Amino acid sequence: MLIEGEWSGKIALHAEKLGVQLVKDAAQIPEECGPDIAPAPARGGFVLVRNVELLPVGTDKVEAVHRGFGGRAAIRRADVFDAMIAAALRAKRPVPLTPGQIAIGRRYHDLAELLSADGTKLSSLQSSFGGGAGRDWMDRRLEFAAELEGLRRRIGSGPAMVLRRVRPSQRKRALMPEERAPHIFTRRDLVDAVCLKGKTIKQTLIMFDWQDNGRNGKAALEALAGALDAMIGYRG
Secondary structure (H helix, E strand, O other): OOOHHHHHHHHHHHHHHHHHHHHHHHOOOOHHHOOOOOOOHHHOOEEEEOOEEEEEEOOOEEEEEEOOHHHOOEEEEOOHHHHHHHHHHHOOOOOOOOHHHHHHHHHHHHHHHHHOOOHHHHHHHHHHHOOOOOOOHHHHHHHHHHHHHHHHHHHOOOEOOOOOOOOHHHHOOOOOOOOOOOOOOEHHHHHHHHHHOOOOHHHHHHHOOOOOOHHHHHHHHHHHHHHHHHHHOOOO
């Protein structure tokens, strides 16, 4: 007959085994990827990537053909932009950012992450950015640093959100104890929060003590889109 302590121990062990199994199940690689990609729980969330090429069919049509090795799909890490896309699709709304804006945001993240690593990691990853065969890794690092600095210059240091003027009738209303005055944050702060820290627009507003309402969310999203366009070179 099991005493109370033994029962609690068995329950804890069963819960631990269940938790480990859930982690393993979440890390399973889809069959479309084949057996060469090993499951890795530490990898985190990922999305499938299919190498699709448009080939001409006849004289006026094209056909999408999967060109992945052996017909397989690859994977890449999931990021905040994937979450934005998924949320828009679930709500049957247009994706809030263009493919070009998303691409430059990811490029910004990859450059910042790569430059924060040591030389060994830079040497192993530089091939993913194309070229550089036979060049010293320091030359590549200087090149990436110059590109990142150029993107940051285009972002600028202007405020992303502008505080509205408070009406005289509302000035007498004191902030509630749990409320704090919103912080002025720059376009760079906004881009870094989303692209580097992986925060959503809602999380970014909360981080800077702004109210998470529709008006502020729309303004922050427009500011983010404008900053990403500036990084591409569409805006001054």
